Amino acid sequence: MAITDASLVALRVFRAVAERGSFTAAAVALGYTQSAVSRQIAALERAVGADLLERRHDGVRVTAAGRIVLRRAVAVAEQIEAAAHELAGLPGPDGAVRLGWFTSAGAGLVPRALADLRRTHPGVTVTTREAATSALIRALRAGSLDLAVIATTTPLGLPGAGTPGQGHGLPGAGTPRRRHGLPDAGMPPLRTRVLTDRSLMVAVPANHPLAGGSAIDVAQLRGQEWIAGHSSGDERLMGVWPGLDERPVIAHVARDWLAKLHLVAAGCGLTTIPPVLAGTVPDGVRVLPVRGGSDEGRQMMLAWLHQPLPPAAARLAEALQAAAGVLE
Amino acid sequence: MAITDASLVALRVFRAVAERGSFTAAAVALGYTQSAVSRQIAALERAVGADLLERRHDGVRVTAAGRIVLRRAVAVAEQIEAAAHELAGLPGPDGAVRLGWFTSAGAGLVPRALADLRRTHPGVTVTTREAATSALIRALRAGSLDLAVIATTTPLGLPGAGTPGQGHGLPGAGTPRRRHGLPDAGMPPLRTRVLTDRSLMVAVPANHPLAGGSAIDVAQLRGQEWIAGHSSGDERLMGVWPGLDERPVIAHVARDWLAKLHLVAAGCGLTTIPPVLAGTVPDGVRVLPVRGGSDEGRQMMLAWLHQPLPPAAARLAEALQAAAGVLE
DNA sequence: TGATCGCCATGACGATTACTCATACCAGGT
DNA sequence: ACCTGGTATGAGTAATCGTCATGGCGATCA
Incomplete structure (x- = not known):
């Protein structure tokens, strides 16, 4: 195998591991399990044909080969980021927002919110997609989604649930507050708002x-x-x-x-x-x-990464909040 | 989705398509089918959120968004290539050669050649892996393999079999000659040598x-x-x-x-x-x-990309040739 | 006008990959 | 001896990847 067999995901994972010195910490940060991280690193090492990390009992250290790959992984990420920025400068649909939602929210909340939004803000275009909460969180971090409706299922032992993260209110909400049950401990912290808190x-x-x-x-x-x-x-x-x-x-x-x-x-x-x-x-x-x-209480939350929310996303967030209020 | 969801393979395919102006030509060059190329481009366009190529009846044209991604795709490839070069400068096992082989050659030829080589050149380390001929050809081009034992199965309609490629003999063989039945039309042309030409x-x-x-x-x-x-x-x-x-x-x-x-x-x-x-x-x-x-004649060939072969690979090639000669 | 060609898109299918959960193993500390 | 923190790997499932076959479109030719 050769480094040309490497994947962008593996390079991204390797960078996170190298920067944190631990598979487990990188897994938490990226929203994977330690096992997935271990396999990605193993695959990358197979591709490169050398050990990139020296395993120790308390984590890992980067090897000489690892430092070479790390430098290039950072450069590759910068190229991808530069492409994203350049593409963002292209004319595109105004007011486009990407929303993710977990299964139950799809039928019960999202359609109502979208219909309301279409009435009040016809210029806002929304694309949506369904995924599991952990995948939604990863997508927010990767920039694939602007907003996500996620479920708090902490009692069911979600990955990354060990350490509660921090959340923030809508724009202008002020001081960050700890949010109970947020299934995410990654960095940077996501901003959240509770939409509903009901019993099953x-x-x-x-x-x-x-x-x-x-x-x-x-x-x-x-x-x-x-x-x-x-x-x-x-x-x-x-x-x-x-x-x-x-x-x-x-x-x-x-x-x-x-x-x-x-x-x-x-x-x-x-x-x-x-x-x-x-x-x-x-x-x-x-x-x-x-x-x-x-x-058997469950919370439905709205999550996003970047503050302040752009106007279109803020409008969608408000529509989701209003629709959830009707359902309360 | 976002460009961060793109894969290195998709970027590589996109580059080949953009440079050739045709899915079909890129497929031939990379050793894929047109269908696989079409799907990779579609996935990349989904990731980017824009059309990268304008479809025409006689091929494709790069869009404005496509030009941005193309420039970055080239830069990413350069980073990966630089990593490979830097890694190649690291101390590694002397005389390491990566050999690929198709299934039948595994049992009948490769073990004999490796045993001979171990006797005559104990310093040469060989790693081998089995794959289909089309995958072996791709791996040679990607730099994953140094040598490959491939089968000519042109009568069975292999992908890329339309236009015979060109092949060369071992180092010093001189003038390129057309090789009948080489299942590959990619660029740069592979160098080949017939090991056996026997009937089933x-x-x-x-x-x-x-x-x-x-x-x-x-x-x-x-x-x-x-x-x-x-x-x-x-x-x-x-x-x-x-x-x-x-x-x-x-x-x-x-x-x-x-x-x-x-x-x-x-x-x-x-x-x-x-x-x-x-x-x-x-x-x-x-x-x-x-x-x-x-x-029902079938040829077994040795293929490689870079001329001249490094000494260790040349020794392995000779051992494979000798073992095949015994079998003739 | 119909036939043919070249080209990209997509349905269906099987193989491979990616990820999770669960578990094993190791080293260090109490 | 037990616990903690950390990585590796077996087993299972869903998603992805690539192929073959086929469809649709436009251009060209007889």
């Missing part, structure tokens, strides 16, 4: 015995059949009630919310649902809060 | 009715059961006789030569085999030439 609910078929009440007692969830969400990495899609104190009976597994909700409507089982989606359920589905058991 | 053979079980003769008539291959090789891209692993004029009965599919040959020994069927592997068959297998039908 359960979607039941309208003709289900539990559908007649105003709330479900957690004990009544025992013995039910569940429509489980797909579980992958940090993206634990909802399905079984998180506080269920028995082994769940999983009748169906689906990733798609539409499929899940229609399965509920058809009487195939129950599923956990965030309140943001309550307004999107089809006929034949009731959404109910759960009493008792542990608090 | 058939491996039959020792107790098979066809095993008693000194050769097999092509008509006798009808109705036999075959052990087929895996077929993937340009790497058509051998199995069914290429000139068979009936629909083959495939009893087994295996990629591994050892497995294939032991299946033959067990009486499970016949398989096509290059002569280079004749000396590696286990007990219970006979290898026979085939008479009649079309000529």
Whole structure:
């Protein structure tokens, strides 16, 4: 192999490791796991044909070959950054904003906010894309996204959740405050704002015995059949009630919310649902809060990197905040 | 997405397209298909968020955004090249040569040559890796390999086979000559030397009715059961006789030569085999030439990029040539 | 006008890569 | 002996990459 087989990602990771002297620290900073960093470094060393880092018990040291590659990695990054700046100077669509969102926010919040924004600010163009929260955070840092709607799922053990980061309010918010549960410890710190802070609910078929009440007692969830969400990495899609104190009976597994909700409507089982989606359920589905058991609160947050937000992004942020307020 | 999502491969492909004004020409030059080039450009354009190339019926033109990226792509390539040069100046193992080889050569030629070389030049260190011929050619061009043993499989329609390239002999060979069947039309031209030029053979079980003769008539291959090789891209692993004029009965599919040959020994069927592997068959297998039908000749060639070969690589080339001579 | 050619785009598919979680191993400290 | 901090690697899954085949478009030619 040769250094021409290296990837930009590997060079970026190597730089972060070299600057921090630790795979683990670089992983946190970049939003990867230590394992991914280790593999990227190994791949780069294979490509180069030399050890770039000397492993020690308390981290790593850059070798002579590593210093050569580091210098060039920095220069490559500068070329890419220069290209980005030059491209930014080109005429482009005014008011273009790139928004990322995690799955549940897609159906329940983003469309409403975009429709409102189109009415109040027709000049703002928004492109959106769905991703897991960890990928959204990486994209913010990489400059791929301007804004992201992220979920706080700290109780589920997200990567990078060890040390709470710091967040900031909207432009002009003043003193930084610590935000509880922000799933990110990277640098530079992201700025965030809480959009909603609600407890999870359960979607039941309208003709289900539990559908007649105003709330479900957690004990009544025992013995039910569940429509489980797909579980992958940090993206634990909802399905079984998180506080269920028995082994769940999983009748169906689906990733798609539409499929899940229609399965509920058809009487195939129950599923956990965030309140943001309550307004999107089809006929034949009731959404109910759960009493008792542990608090299953979840926050939905808006995150961004650069302060101040450009006007178009600020308008979008306001629209998202307003839409979330309606849902509260 | 952002330009930071770009890959070095995409930048390299974009440069080749921009310089040639054509996806198809760039594909030939780089050893890809037009389709792969098209996808790489599309991915890069998504990353950048702008069209880099203006499509026309007779090729492509670089856009304003494309010119910016092109300049930076060249600069990035220069940084990578500089790193390679600086790394080359580091103390490393003397006489290290990187050899690539296609599957059949691995068992039949390379081990013999390496053993000979170890005896005659113990200071030469060789690392080898297996790959399909098209990937080997790409690796030579990328500087990942110093030498490659490649197969000429032009009758099987290899990518880039349209225009024969030019080849040269070993150091000091003099005037360039056209080499028939070289599966490569990229620039700069590779230098090649034919190692063997033999006809394919058939491996039959020792107790098979066809095993008693000194050769097999092509008509006798009808109705036999075959052990087929895996077929993937340009790497058509051998199995069914290429000139068979009936629909083959495939009893087994295996990629591994050892497995294939032991299946033959067990009486499970016949398989096509290059002569280079004749000396590696286990007990219970006979290898026979085939008479009649079309000529199923195949060349095994040595290829490299830079002239003159460094001393260690030249020694390896000689060892491979000598080993091939024994097999002729 | 229809056929042909050259060129890029895209569907479908299989192989490879990238990343995660879980676990193993090592060194150092208490 | 146990704990902590750190890197390496097995296993599994999703995404990406590249190929072949095919489609669409424009230009040229008979």
